[in-house]
Amino acid sequence: MPTWEYAPAPEARETARLRQSYGMFVNGEFTGGSGAASLKTVNPATEEVLAEVAVADQSDVDNAVAAARRAYQTVWGPMPGRERAKYLFRIARTVQERSRELAVLESLDNGKPIKESRDVDVPLAAAHFFYYAGWADKLAYAFSGPRPTGQGLGPDPRPLGVAGQVIPWNFPLLMAAWKLAPALAAGNTCVLKPAETTPLSALVLAEICQQAELPPGVVNVLPGAGDTGAAVVAHPDVDKVAFTGSTEVGKQIQRMAAGTRKRLTLELGGKAANVVFDDAPLDQAVEGIVNGIFFNQGHVCCAGSRLLVQESVYDELLDMLKRRLGTLRLGDPLDKNTDIGAINSAAQLARIRQLTEAGEAEGALRWSPACSLPDRGFWFPPTVFTGVSQAHRIAREEIFGPVLSVLTFRTPAEAVEKANNTPYGLSAGIWTEKGSRILWMAQRLRAGVVWANTFNRFDPSSPFGGYKESGFGREGGRHGLAAYLATDEEPVR
Amino acid sequence: MTEPEPRLAVRKTYKLYLDGGFPRSESGRSYEVSTPDGQFLANAAQASRKDARDAVRAARKAVAGWSGATAYNRGQVLYRVAEVLEGRRAQFVAEVAASEGLTTAAAESRVDAAVDRWVWYAGWTDKIASVFGATNPVAGPYFDFSLPEPTGVVAVLAPQRSSLLGLVSVVAPVIAGGNTGVLLASEERPLPAITLGEVLATSDLPAGVVNVLTGRTAELAPWLASHRDVNGIDLCGAPPELATELERTAADTVKRVLRAPYGGEEPDWTTDPGTRRLTAFLEIKTVWHPMGI
Numbered sequence: 001m002p003t004w005e006y007a008p009a010p011e012a013r014e015t016a017r018l019r020q021s022y023g024m025f026v027n028g029e030f031t032g033g034s035g036a037a038s039l040k041t042v043n044p045a046t047e048e049v050l051a052e053v054a055v056a057d058q059s060d061v062d063n064a065v066a067a068a069r070r071a072y073q074t075v076w077g078p079m080p081g082r083e084r085a086k087y088l089f090r091i092a093r094t095v096q097e098r099s100r101e102l103a104v105l106e107s108l109d110n111g112k113p114i115k116e117s118r119d120v121d122v123p124l125a126a127a128h129f130f131y132y133a134g135w136a137d138k139l140a141y142a143f144s145g146p147r148p149t150g151q152g153l154g155p156d157p158r159p160l161g162v163a164g165q166v167i168p169w170n171f172p173l174l175m176a177a178w179k180l181a182p183a184l185a186a187g188n189t190c191v192l193k194p195a196e197t198t199p200l201s202a203l204v205l206a207e208i209c210q211q212a213e214l215p216p217g218v219v220n221v222l223p224g225a226g227d228t229g230a231a232v233v234a235h236p237d238v239d240k241v242a243f244t245g246s247t248e249v250g251k252q253i254q255r256m257a258a259g260t261r262k263r264l265t266l267e268l269g270g271k272a273a274n275v276v277f278d279d280a281p282l283d284q285a286v287e288g289i290v291n292g293i294f295f296n297q298g299h300v301c302c303a304g305s306r307l308l309v310q311e312s313v314y315d316e317l318l319d320m321l322k323r324r325l326g327t328l329r330l331g332d333p334l335d336k337n338t339d340i341g342a343i344n345s346a347a348q349l350a351r352i353r354q355l356t357e358a359g360e361a362e363g364a365l366r367w368s369p370a371c372s373l374p375d376r377g378f379w380f381p382p383t384v385f386t387g388v389s390q391a392h393r394i395a396r397e398e399i400f401g402p403v404l405s406v407l408t409f410r411t412p413a414e415a416v417e418k419a420n421n422t423p424y425g426l427s428a429g430i431w432t433e434k435g436s437r438i439l440w441m442a443q444r445l446r447a448g449v450v451w452a453n454t455f456n457r458f459d460p461s462s463p464f465g466g467y468k469e470s471g472f473g474r475e476g477g478r479h480g481l482a483a484y485l486a487t488d489e490e491p492v493r
Numbered sequence: 494m495t496e497p498e499p500r501l502a503v504r505k506t507y508k509l510y511l512d513g514g515f516p517r518s519e520s521g522r523s524y525e526v527s528t529p530d531g532q533f534l535a536n537a538a539q540a541s542r543k544d545a546r547d548a549v550r551a552a553r554k555a556v557a558g559w560s561g562a563t564a565y566n567r568g569q570v571l572y573r574v575a576e577v578l579e580g581r582r583a584q585f586v587a588e589v590a591a592s593e594g595l596t597t598a599a600a601e602s603r604v605d606a607a608v609d610r611w612v613w614y615a616g617w618t619d620k621i622a623s624v625f626g627a628t629n630p631v632a633g634p635y636f637d638f639s640l641p642e643p644t645g646v647v648a649v650l651a652p653q654r655s656s657l658l659g660l661v662s663v664v665a666p667v668i669a670g671g672n673t674g675v676l677l678a679s680e681e682r683p684l685p686a687i688t689l690g691e692v693l694a695t696s697d698l699p700a701g702v703v704n705v706l707t708g709r710t711a712e713l714a715p716w717l718a719s720h721r722d723v724n725g726i727d728l729c730g731a732p733p734e735l736a737t738e739l740e741r742t743a744a745d746t747v748k749r750v751l752r753a754p755y756g757g758e759e760p761d762w763t764t765d766p767g768t769r770r771l772t773a774f775l776e777i778k779t780v781w782h783p784m785g786i
Contacts, residue, residue, distance in 0.1 A: 252744075255745075258740035261755070447778070449781070462779055462781070463779050467776050
């Protein structure tokens with residue numbers, strides 16, 4: 001096979017308009033906050049410090065929640081939906097206008113390849129605001145709701161109040177959009193806590209809110225680590241908590257919300273099975289497998305991290321897969337040719353190493369293509385484990401890295417059994433040319449999103465979320481709106 | 494005319510309803526059930542942790558069959574339940590009157606409302622997907638749809654006061670959605686729940702779809718809240734002092750939780766129930782497929 005040489009094609013780093021320091025965004029203003037604490041956010045591809053970012057403490061959280069409450073009561077709650085909609089359309093447009101800047105900034109702060117931030121993260125974030133903008137003045141049409149018998153139409157769905165939202169580092173801007181857009185469309189105000197290692201794009205989004213002249217307090221952005229997030233979640237004046245992140249932290253948050261009237265949605269971890277039958281179009285399946293686990297370095301909660309291959313095509317598929325992995329280009333996230341960028345943090349790299357070492361120690365066979373890693377930064381080569389049993393840690397635990405565990409099956413029933421043998425249930429993949437088998441499988445896989453003959457597709461109109469310990473509630477579509485509205489007899493505070 | 498010989502009534506032994514059968518508690522325990530003014534009614538089985546686990550196992554075993562049945566078939570079965578409920582009207586009126594200390598007329602209206610509520614939910618089974626599902630206009634060459642599916646095994650702490658209408662209002666939505674259930678009856682008013690088990694056993698409802706436990710709520714509820722094979726829990730009948738701890742326990746397995754009623758007050762079961770109890774134990778599954786030739 002010929003080796004293709006690529007000339008470097010880097011995006012200009014200046015496009016990101018990186019500043020030395022960033023404040024938090026409270027009540028429409030950027031401020032240093034009440035404490036002296038700050039964090040340094042690092043480019044994971046080089047380990048250089050990108051910027052210093054103010055960290056929110058308890059009193060900042062109090063201020064932000066108070067600003068959000070005030071904005072909810074005086075401006076955003078009473079505002080007609082058609083006016084709220086126009087603010088959201090403005091935000092969507094401004095994200096589009098500043099898309100190149102956001103993409104470069106995202107790749108710098110997160111380590112993901114520019115082609116992904118440019119073609120997936122940023123356009124989808126804009127699309128989310130655009131989609132939910134259109135809902136803001138149509139809430140009465142969204143749900144049938146309880147309509148008391150003989151009393152005509154029931155009340156329109158009402159917002160919940162102040163939403164406390166905590167998001168992860170894998171899709172920093174996109175997750176901010178997933179959280180803010182439906183909450184704002186429904187008439188709530190927001191206190192958003194971006195991830196410790198990737199606060200920058202959410203702060204630029206706050207600046208975009210300013211440019212859109214969003215009333216002060218409607219959106220507040222509080223950078224910080226776990227204790228900032230915990231303060232947001234635990235705040236007594238927060239009516240709704242939305243969290244995306246690990247199952248472990250999700251359980252803590254669900255415990256914290258116990259005994260309160262807070263509404264809760266959780267989008268947690270996954271260990272998705274990607275099931276390939278012997279009649280699958282193997283070329284397409286290989287592309288889907290690669291996209292499933294190596295997209296965003298495998299830092300994807302719905303990643304197809306368990307490949308289940310029917311025995312009769314195992315050898316052929318593995319050969320094709322390994323050949324394809326040999327062509328992946330790992331390196332500078334800002335290079336437009338890069339397929340695999342940097343691991344987001346030293347801590348995440350340590351976790352991936354620990355689990356892959358456990359995979360070897362438990363007897364699975366490890367393979368990576370020839371692949372040189374840069375000297376500085378956090379890197380991990382695309383890795384495939386074969387001979388994996390269901391009991392292995394690499395088949396059970398979420399690795400959240402570019403590591404694929406391969407298992408085999410003989411019958412469709414066995415595929416279902418193995419695919420469902422996990423406490424998670426976020427996503428699954430099916431590869432076969434037989435339509436009836438797709439639907440048979442889709443019905444039996446216990447997962448919130450099932451991709452058939454494709455993988456890792458997202459759209460604002462399409463509900464996304466988990467079964468079992470992958471969480472509850474949906475983001476996207478009409479169902480995503482429900483997470484921010486009271487549509488039933490449950491009292492809102 | 495001669496007076497008829499006095500006849501001693503044949504009393505019923507109130508047992509558990511597990512996996513389609515009526516066992517006593519494996520623990521051999523029972524407890525006295527009385528009317529609100531203290532008259533002895535029956536000795537009910539006092540279920541143990543082991544009984545609760547057996548009930549969960551039975552419910553899990555029944556998931557595939559019940560969730561895999563067509564929505565039409567589930568509707569037929571649930572409507573059959575309503576028919577058999579109606580046939581036992583007199584017995585339920587007597588038990589509700591005795592359990593809740595109501596006049597016969599008041600008990601009759603509760604029982605009638607309970608039967609009508611069951612019919613209402615029976616009609617939901619094949620409407621759920623159209624009302625709560627969607628096709629999603631994604632920006633690409635894909636057909637994308639979302640449909641509701643049952644959550645799985647749901648534990649239900651029945652309301653403590655409304656022994657039949659409240660009971661039906663929490664059980665029917667769980668199984669109408671295709672879930673299977675472990676029902677923990679009202680501690681002091683369990684008799685209508687046990688009789689409901691007898692109705693279910695004779696109504697074509699497959700064994701294990703509903704399992705009825707009687708006993709001490711505070712003893713059994715924590716085992717149901719922590720059980721790893723229970724996917725959701727309705728805390729309606731949780732003792733107020735335990736509700737928060739049960740919710741916390743349920744978080745260890747990310748259970749779907751219907752919280753205990755606000756302020757500890759049982760809801761007014763006679764009002765329109767809405768769809769909240771139905772949707773609480775449904776999952777939305779989204780399926781994507783490319784379009785092409």
